[in-house]
Structure formats: C-alpha cells, structure tokens
Amino acid sequence: MERILFGDNQFFGVNHSSDEKSRAQAIQFKEDATILKTLDYAIDEGVNTFMCTTHDRISAICDAIRSNTIKYHNFKIYPCLPYAHKYANAVTELGLLGTLKQYVPGNFFGSLFRGGVAIVSKDYIAMMKLLVDAEMKMFKGIPTPVIFLQNVITDLLLGLGMKDVIKAYHQYIISEYNAEPGYITMNMPKLLDFLNAAGIENPIICTSINVDGFRMSGGKEAYEKVLRERELRVIAMQVLSGGAKKPKEAISYVCGLPNIKSILFGASSKANIRETVSIIRDYDLDDENVIMEEYNHIKIY
Amino acid sequence: MIRVALIGAGKMGISHLSILGAHPQVEVVGVADNAHLVTDFLEKYAQYRCFADYNKMIEVTKPDAVVVAVPTKLHSLFVWNLLKNGIHVFVEKPFCLDVDEGLGLIEMARTRNLVNQVGYHNKFIGTFTEAKKIIDTGLIGKIQHFTADMNGPVFIRSKQQNWRSKEDEGGGCLLDYAAHSIDLINYLVAPIDKVHGSMLKQYYNANVEDGVYALLETKNHISGVLNVNWSDETYRKMATTITIIGTKGKIIVDTTELKLYLKETPHHLKYSKGWNLIQINELSESVDYYLRGEEYSAQLDYFIKAVNGDVPNNINNFESANQTDRVIDLIRNFKTN
Structure with missing residues (x-):
C-alpha cells in the first residue's frame, strides 16, 4: 500500500463536518472532467492510489482511466463496496425484495418468484457474491489490489455478529479477485477482535484517526492501545476530522502513531492537495521508522 | 443485562x-x-x-x-x-x-x-443539543421567529411500492419527514399549538404528499414556517436546517454545523459577538459503537439507561412524541378544512 491515498468524498458531496460545503462541492464537481483534473493534481504530487466508492459516476472515471494507459500506467484503485446510499434509497423506494430484484444481476431472483409466490433461496452467500461482482464490474481492467467493505456494512455485520458473512467476503475477494480484502470501520478495536475471532489475521483496516477523537468509537485511548499492541495494517481516514482542523497539527498526531501504514485524504483544490501531501512527506522524512518501512516495501516489490 | x-x-x-x-x-x-x-x-x-x-x-x-x-x-x-x-x-x-x-x-x-x-434521534445530535442549551441560557434573547427546512431524495420518480406511499399505513412526507422538524421545533422553541395555513402537495406519489408547507405558531405566540420536501434529489440524504431568530441573536443549525450570531458580547465566554461557527466534531460525544451516526447509538443507550433507572425517561418520551402527533394532525386537518 502506498503511504498516501486519495479519497472521493469531495466529488460526491460527502462532507462530515458541513452539509453546506458538501452541497457546494456537488456543484463544483458536476463535470467528470473536473474530477479527472483533480485526480491529476494528486498524481502530480505522486499519489497514485484512488480509494473510491462504487458511485455511478465512478464508472465514467474508470472509462477515462482505461482509455489512457500511458498516463495512468501506475494508477491503482481501491474500490469500497457498496455505495450504500444507492441501496438505502432503493430500500426506501422499492422495499427490500424490490431492491434485491433490481440489483442482484441475472435472473437469480426471477427464478425465486414463481406464480407470485416467493420461493426463498437460503443461499445468501451466493447472493453476496453476485452483488460484489455487480459492484466490481466497472473496475474491470484497472488494478484493484485492495477491495474494501464500506463501514456501514462492516459495522452492521460487526453489530450483528455475522462472522461467517465477513469470512465469506474475505475469501471471495482473495479467490475471485486475487486482491486483499480491506475493511472500513468506525469501530476499529471491536472490529479487530471480531476479525481475529473469524480467523482473519493482520487485516487491512481503514478507520477514523484524528487528534480530536472524532468517530473513534470506544475512545481515542482504545485505538492508540490497539495500534501499539496488535497486529494490523491501518489506513487512517478523517485525519483532519472532516476538514475542520489545522492540517499540520492533525497530521503530526497521526504520523506519530505506530502501525499507520497509509493516510487517506480528500481535497478539492490543487493547493490543498499539495499542502496535505507535503506535510505528510515532511513529517515522514523526520521519522526513521517510516523511511525503513518504505525502504522494505520497495525491496519486496 | x-x-x-x-x-x-x-x-x-x-x-x-x-x-x-x-x-x-x-x-x-x-x-x-x-x-x-x-x-x-x-x-x-x-x-x-x-x-x-x-x-x-x-x-x-x-x-x-x-x-x-x-x-x-x-x-x-x-x-x-x-x-x-x-x-x-x-x-x-x-x-x-x-x-x-x-x-x-x-x-x-x-x-x-x-x-x-x-x-x-435528532435530539441526540450534538449540534441540536447545543442549540437547545444556547436558547435555554437566553443567549439569543426572546425568540421572534423560526423556519424549519427539510429536504431529501426519498421519492424522485412516479414509482411507489411500499408503505411509505400509503396514507393509511402511516406513509407520506408529513409523517415520515416533517415529523422530525416539528419535533425539533417543539423541543428547541416551544410546543406548536396553532396552524395558520398548510399546503400538502403531491409531486410523484398519487396517494400521499411529497411536500409539506405550513405557517405555525407556538403556544407562547412565536411564529414560524415549515418547509419540507422529500422529493428533492439535489440532497444526497435527509437534510434538516432550523433557523431561529431572537432579540439578541440568531441560530442556524443543521446536523453538521451550528452557526450562532450574537448582537452583543455575551457573558458566556464560549461565544463572542458576531458570527460563531461550531462543527459537529467539536460537539459530538463518542459512542461505544457507531453505525450511521452517533445519535442512533446514543438514543438506544439512553433507553437502556432509562430501563436501568440511570437516567430520567424524559427525552423523547411518549408525551413529547404525542405533542408532535398533535401538530401533524393540525397540519393535515387544516388541509381538509
């Protein structure tokens, strides 16, 4: 994993500290070309991994990436499945069955409804795999070395204690996509226990880590303890706690923690991208551990 | 347990x-x-x-x-x-x-x-609870007027398949969406007890309203406007903004930000004259387990604590929810009159 990853919230009007800003960003990124231009700013700064949802508009971005193999030869995407609002809105509009009928591909569901009577299949795992395939379709031909489960699903499965479903997802991503499964969560310490109990060791976990303790469920101290003592690969997100913090102070806190492999951030302007990247790189240059790790990383590949 | x-x-x-x-x-x-x-x-x-x-x-x-x-x-x-x-x-x-x-x-x-x-659940969101504290300490003075705006993308096409599109099952924008705003006004300002006009508009649903627009008055004679539309796809998800103006200042509050304007320097050291901007990450209290928003965990935690006898059962009890039902009724009946 690269040290710095670029996120997509700003492109789709997601802003955790300001509804108003989020609507302004939705206007700013109306055109796909504006999104691509912003990705270019990130690439110019040496950030070659884009971590994104499966929002409908990402499909057009993927087309552009596929059509310019020279420019994007180093470019990778970490998809985050699923784009939950799409399903949440559909459930509100169509109901649960209606949503599954709309989104589970093929006639998987067609065969379940005969003569108006639902013949319920018990093969939920097969359904999950079909949904993963449907979501992954848009990335075909683009390297996707890590595939994430979105926090709303990860945390739902965690709360419901569905170890077998998580395990099935984990194995499917490895076997079908030859990729590493990753997990986005707002409950990192609890999730790590849960994954370990499901037999998943040293997982890739993307989670909120910031100096404010914002969205660090169970408390900042619990997170710091896990980072010091346990085996996991962490991607820190919301390091600026939703954009509200002074970047220098925020990043020095995150970079000073052990076990943070990568930092995920999103920004809308060239200046902000440049500033955030350079603060992280400056901090890392002062930190021997990270340099050693990056050196090891280079050696492996 | x-x-x-x-x-x-x-x-x-x-x-x-x-x-x-x-x-x-x-x-x-x-x-x-x-x-x-x-x-x-x-x-x-x-x-x-x-x-x-x-x-x-x-x-x-x-x-x-x-x-x-x-x-x-x-x-x-x-x-x-x-x-x-x-x-x-x-x-x-x-x-x-x-x-x-x-x-x-x-x-x-x-x-x-x-x-x-x-x-x-809005009463468990940091921005709204802070707004309540500000109002109760008198920082914005005597309230003159409020507006409650609420928008979201629930029905954006003429296609409806579930109970939310059926009035007799409790569907419709008034019950599903506007109820939140009414409840927030009852909590932040004062209980609403008069409706001076209301329009329930259908845009995509044939049986229930998609828009709710009403002129309201609280029992202590504060006027306000309710403006709710669940068929606006320019919003990614439900968005609620309450604006309250008083003799000493004004509050604009949503689920992510609280903007407070004060006419004079207050005794309260936390805020100052002019605009004050406070964001949710400064206000939200960490929960033990998070799913979709702190407020959902916080409200159930409050319920469990109340069952244990650790907190009074006075946030969102049946009585306060019944006051909201009453206003919903007033708005709907104004239409049929």
Whole structure:
C-alpha cells in the first residue's frame, strides 16, 4: 500500500463536518472532467492510489482511466463496496425484495418468484457474491489490489455478529479477485477482535484517526492501545476530522502513531492537495521508522 | 443485562438490532418479522431466535424491553400489547396515527411505570443539543421567529411500492419527514399549538404528499414556517436546517454545523459577538459503537439507561412524541378544512 491515498468524498458531496460545503462541492464537481483534473493534481504530487466508492459516476472515471494507459500506467484503485446510499434509497423506494430484484444481476431472483409466490433461496452467500461482482464490474481492467467493505456494512455485520458473512467476503475477494480484502470501520478495536475471532489475521483496516477523537468509537485511548499492541495494517481516514482542523497539527498526531501504514485524504483544490501531501512527506522524512518501512516495501516489490 | 427483543427487521429495525447487538448491557433475545428472507438470514448468520408472530416471541422470550420498528399504523396496537405485558418500549417515529390512542398509551405507561421512548434521534445530535442549551441560557434573547427546512431524495420518480406511499399505513412526507422538524421545533422553541395555513402537495406519489408547507405558531405566540420536501434529489440524504431568530441573536443549525450570531458580547465566554461557527466534531460525544451516526447509538443507550433507572425517561418520551402527533394532525386537518 502506498503511504498516501486519495479519497472521493469531495466529488460526491460527502462532507462530515458541513452539509453546506458538501452541497457546494456537488456543484463544483458536476463535470467528470473536473474530477479527472483533480485526480491529476494528486498524481502530480505522486499519489497514485484512488480509494473510491462504487458511485455511478465512478464508472465514467474508470472509462477515462482505461482509455489512457500511458498516463495512468501506475494508477491503482481501491474500490469500497457498496455505495450504500444507492441501496438505502432503493430500500426506501422499492422495499427490500424490490431492491434485491433490481440489483442482484441475472435472473437469480426471477427464478425465486414463481406464480407470485416467493420461493426463498437460503443461499445468501451466493447472493453476496453476485452483488460484489455487480459492484466490481466497472473496475474491470484497472488494478484493484485492495477491495474494501464500506463501514456501514462492516459495522452492521460487526453489530450483528455475522462472522461467517465477513469470512465469506474475505475469501471471495482473495479467490475471485486475487486482491486483499480491506475493511472500513468506525469501530476499529471491536472490529479487530471480531476479525481475529473469524480467523482473519493482520487485516487491512481503514478507520477514523484524528487528534480530536472524532468517530473513534470506544475512545481515542482504545485505538492508540490497539495500534501499539496488535497486529494490523491501518489506513487512517478523517485525519483532519472532516476538514475542520489545522492540517499540520492533525497530521503530526497521526504520523506519530505506530502501525499507520497509509493516510487517506480528500481535497478539492490543487493547493490543498499539495499542502496535505507535503506535510505528510515532511513529517515522514523526520521519522526513521517510516523511511525503513518504505525502504522494505520497495525491496519486496 | 437487559433482555431486549425487536419487532420489525426493516431498514431501521436492522440498524437498531446491530446497535443492540453491540451494546454491552443488552442481550438480544428475539426478532419478530413476517419477511422470511430476513429472519432466515438473521437466524442463520446472527443466531437470533426469530419469529413470524411477535406475540409468540413475547410469550417465549419474555423480554424486559422491546424495540418496535414497524409501519406507523401498527404502532398503537403493538405498543398497547407490549405495555399490557409489562414491557418497556422504544418505538420508531412518528408515535401514533391517532392522537387519542397515543394519550391512552401515555397513561398506560405511566400507571405501569414503564419506560417509553420514541425514535426522534435528532435530539441526540450534538449540534441540536447545543442549540437547545444556547436558547435555554437566553443567549439569543426572546425568540421572534423560526423556519424549519427539510429536504431529501426519498421519492424522485412516479414509482411507489411500499408503505411509505400509503396514507393509511402511516406513509407520506408529513409523517415520515416533517415529523422530525416539528419535533425539533417543539423541543428547541416551544410546543406548536396553532396552524395558520398548510399546503400538502403531491409531486410523484398519487396517494400521499411529497411536500409539506405550513405557517405555525407556538403556544407562547412565536411564529414560524415549515418547509419540507422529500422529493428533492439535489440532497444526497435527509437534510434538516432550523433557523431561529431572537432579540439578541440568531441560530442556524443543521446536523453538521451550528452557526450562532450574537448582537452583543455575551457573558458566556464560549461565544463572542458576531458570527460563531461550531462543527459537529467539536460537539459530538463518542459512542461505544457507531453505525450511521452517533445519535442512533446514543438514543438506544439512553433507553437502556432509562430501563436501568440511570437516567430520567424524559427525552423523547411518549408525551413529547404525542405533542408532535398533535401538530401533524393540525397540519393535515387544516388541509381538509
């Protein structure tokens, strides 16, 4: 994993500290070309991994990436499945069955409804795999070395204690996509226990880590303890706690923690991208551990 | 441990179930829903005991408390049944379609000394609770006027398939969306007791309203405007903004930000003259388990604490939810008059 990853919230009007800003960003990124231009700013700064949802508009971005193999030869995407609002809105509009009928591909569901009577299949795992395939379709031909489960699903499965479903997802991503499964969560310490109990060791976990303790469920101290003592690969997100913090102070806190492999951030302007990247790189240059790790990383590949 | 069961494993129900499942003081003893696709899944992968009939579930699992997340038209009957069995109740919003039935349930919960709460989760969001503190300490002076704006993308096409599109089941923008804003005004400003005009507009639904526009007045004569539309796709999800203007200042508050304008330097050191901007990350209290928003965990945690006797049962109890039902009725009846 690269040290710095670029996120997509700003492109789709997601802003955790300001509804108003989020609507302004939705206007700013109306055109796909504006999104691509912003990705270019990130690439110019040496950030070659884009971590994104499966929002409908990402499909057009993927087309552009596929059509310019020279420019994007180093470019990778970490998809985050699923784009939950799409399903949440559909459930509100169509109901649960209606949503599954709309989104589970093929006639998987067609065969379940005969003569108006639902013949319920018990093969939920097969359904999950079909949904993963449907979501992954848009990335075909683009390297996707890590595939994430979105926090709303990860945390739902965690709360419901569905170890077998998580395990099935984990194995499917490895076997079908030859990729590493990753997990986005707002409950990192609890999730790590849960994954370990499901037999998943040293997982890739993307989670909120910031100096404010914002969205660090169970408390900042619990997170710091896990980072010091346990085996996991962490991607820190919301390091600026939703954009509200002074970047220098925020990043020095995150970079000073052990076990943070990568930092995920999103920004809308060239200046902000440049500033955030350079603060992280400056901090890392002062930190021997990270340099050693990056050196090891280079050696492996 | 509090033994809790769930009735209704739809979108809200599953979310509640997950929060309850992660709560250290809760043992989930059963789930009732008539959708086999869902209960089979929960039985197989979460090992919950599931039932198609909620009465059977109560009889077998004997819960201390039940979370009810079924279509609104069923609330009165289900809650009545639960209270009769001596069970503490958390029910989704809005409370009851019939205001008088709600009054009966308030009385029943009171005489049986049972904890009762309704899922108006906004009161557990840091920005709104801070706004309440600011207003109660008199920082913006005597309130003159309010506006409540609420928008979202629930129905953006003429295609409707579920109970939210059926008035007799408790569907419609007034019950589903506007109820939140009304409840917030009752909490932040004062209980609304007069409606001076209302328009319920249909854009995509044939049977229920998609827009709710009303002129309101609180019992202490503060005027306000309600402007709610659940058919606006320029919003990614439900967005609620309340603006309150007073003699000494003004508040504009939504789920992420609180903007406070003060005419003069207050005694309160936290804020200063002019505009003050406070964001949710400065206001939200960390929860033990997070799903979709701190407020969803916080409201259930409050309910469990109330069952344990650790907090008073005075946030979102049946009584406050009944006041909201009353305003919903006033707005709807104004239309039919």
